[in-house]
Amino acid sequence: xxxxxxxxxxxxxxxxxxxxxxxxxxxxxxxxxxxxxxxxxxxxxxxxxxxxxxxxxxxxxxxxxxxxxxxxxxxxxxxxxxxxxxxxxxxxxxxxxxxxxxxxxxxxxxxxxxxxxxxxxxxxxxxxxxxxxxxxxxxxxxxxxxxxxxxxxxxxxxxxxxxxxxxxxxxxxxxxxxxxxxxxxx
Numbered sequence: 165x166x167x168x169x170x171x172x173x174x175x176x177x178x179x180x181x182x183x184x185x186x187x188x189x190x191x192x193x194x195x196x197x198x199x200x201x202x203x204x205x206x207x208x209x210x211x212x213x214x215x216x217x218x219x220x221x222x223x224x225x226x227x228x229x230x231x232x233x234x235x236x237x238x239x240x241x242x243x244x245x246x247x248x249x250x251x252x253x254x255x256x257x258x259x260x261x262x263x264x265x266x267x268x269x270x271x272x273x274x275x276x277x278x279x280x281x282x283x284x285x286x287x288x289x290x291x292x293x294x295x296x297x298x299x300x301x302x303x304x305x306x307x308x309x310x311x312x313x314x315x316x317x318x319x320x321x322x323x324x325x326x327x328x329x330x331x332x333x334x335x336x337x338x339x340x341x342x343x344x345x346x347x348x349x350x
Contacts, residue, residue, distance in 0.1 A: 199271035204228060204312045208235050211244050223247070226312075230326060233312060249330065249345055256328060256345035264346065267317040268327050272344070275313050275329060309333060 208224040216239045224235040231252025238245040249256040261269055309332070316326040331342040 198318055199267075199274060200316045200318070201271070201275060202229070202314045204233060204314065206233065206235060206310045206312065208247065208308045208310065210308065211237060211247070214239075214244055216244070228314060230314070233328075235310070249328075251328070251347060255348040257348050258343050259327075259346045261344055264327055264344070265317070265325060267319065268315060268325055271315045271317050272327065272329065275315055 204226045206224050206226050211223075214221075214223070214237070216237075218239050218241065220236055220238050222234050222236050225232050227233075228251065232250075234250045235247050236250060237247055261272060264272065311331045311333070313329040313331070314326055315329060316324050318324040326347070328345040329342055330345050331340055333340045
């Protein structure tokens with residue numbers, strides 16, 4: 165019977181240390197899991213005014229921490245495809261938020277609702293008036309502005325998962341359209 169109290173005595177000495185160690189490890193693990201956000205701006209030429217040969221063409225790019233974020237179109241005759249986005253050579257596909265891993269959905273909820281707006285209503289009105297006055301022949305100078313909110317979640321492992329919230333702002337109407345893009349898995 166004497167061995168039992170000795171074992172209980174050892175356990176009571178070790179238990180607080182074990183509990184503190186587990187709590188510290190849990191806090192350290194929790195601190196490592198985090199969302200990071202970076203914003204990139206990409207100005208693209210108006211697709212309707214492009215004069216390109218048949219094939220795939222890069223019409224804009226911006227450097228990111230994960231490689232070049234590129235906008236590409238495919239041309240066949242006079243037909244120009246919709247814009248396709250790539251990050252580090254990997255295609256980005258539009259996905260529903262519900263298709264993202266839960267950690268990325270949580271990061272997305274914390275993200276700002278749309279692109280930063282440096283223009284006020286007066287600047288938007290001036291742009292709308294100029295767009296109405298400028299002849300279509302000069303349309304090649306028109307550019308589309310896209311904002312990419314890169315949302316990455318780094319969990320307890322060394323892996324990082326990122327998604328991109330791409331927003332296009334229509335300055336004339338004052339509306340913003342956003343889509344969620346995720347790297348295509350091959």
